[in-house]
Amino acid sequence: DIQLTQSPSFLSASVGDRVTITCRASQGISTFLAWYQQKPGKAPKLLIYAASILQSGVPSGFSGGGSGTQFTLTINSLQPEDFATYYCQQVYSYPYTFGQGTQVEIK
Amino acid sequence: EVHLVQSGAEVKKPGESLKISCKASGYTFTGHWIGWVRQMPGKGVQWIGIIYPGDSDIRYNPSMQGQVTISADTSITTAYLEWNSLKASDSAIYYCARQNAYSPFDSWGQGTLVTVSS
Numbered sequence: 645d646i647q648l649t650q651s652p653s654f655l656s657a658s659v660g661d662r663v664t665i666t667c668r669a670s671q672g673i674s675t676f677l678a679w680y681q682q683k684p685g686k687a688p689k690l691l692i693y694a695a696s697i698l699q700s701g702v703p704s705g706f707s708g709g710g711s712g713t714q715f716t717l718t719i720n721s722l723q724p725e726d727f728a729t730y731y732c733q734q735v736y737s738y739p740y741t742f743g744q745g746t747q748v749e750i751k
Numbered sequence: 752e753v754h755l756v757q758s759g760a761e762v763k764k765p766g767e768s769l770k771i772s773c774k775a776s777g778y779t780f781t782g783h784w785i786g787w788v789r790q791m792p793g794k795g796v797q798w799i800g801i802i803y804p805g806d807s808d809i810r811y812n813p814s815m816q817g818q819v820t821i822s823a824d825t826s827i828t829t830a831y832l833e834w835n836s837l838k839a840s841d842s843a844i845y846y847c848a849r850q851n852a853y854s855p856f857d858s859w860g861q862g863t864l865v866t867v868s869s
Binding site: 645675676678680682683687688689690693729731735736738739740741742743744745 | 757786788795796797798800801810811812813814846848850853854855856857859860862
């Protein structure tokens, strides 16, 4: 199985901050990586696919990058509604594993 | 618009069987994969497996194969996740979600809470 390791696991930030979350794959996955946002009591929501393509309806303040084994999710200016848990997922090979998650909380 | 509506919360005892459902609408059911994701209390999300209703191709997470069964009924555009003998460790929220091949889950159900307790 491909292992995905996110860092940090927990992030404390203020509204307006620029934050970056990293996802590292245990082997190369080209750009077969997605990012999700999950708020308490809700299903995850797709933000980015193919490493850098914004899902329809997702605010432009989110961006993704990377290829191979190293990927990033950047939130340009944190908004109150962005405080949530973020997961990466690889869709390169089965099983389509997820990272352990990064919880973004208000400082 | 894609809609995935899951069956309601369940409370079961260890050793009991269970089948939860995910009713799909708003798209061609046989033309997309549909999968299941587990979220144990206070934990991250885990990929269980997916099914392609068009030809019943199923891919399981090896760590969960044999513990659950994924199926689909194309006549009623519904996917299922089934257990023959539940354990306390199966207590979790289970989500269904739609995807295309080599693509992530783009639409999700609301989740089904399964509680297994004696």
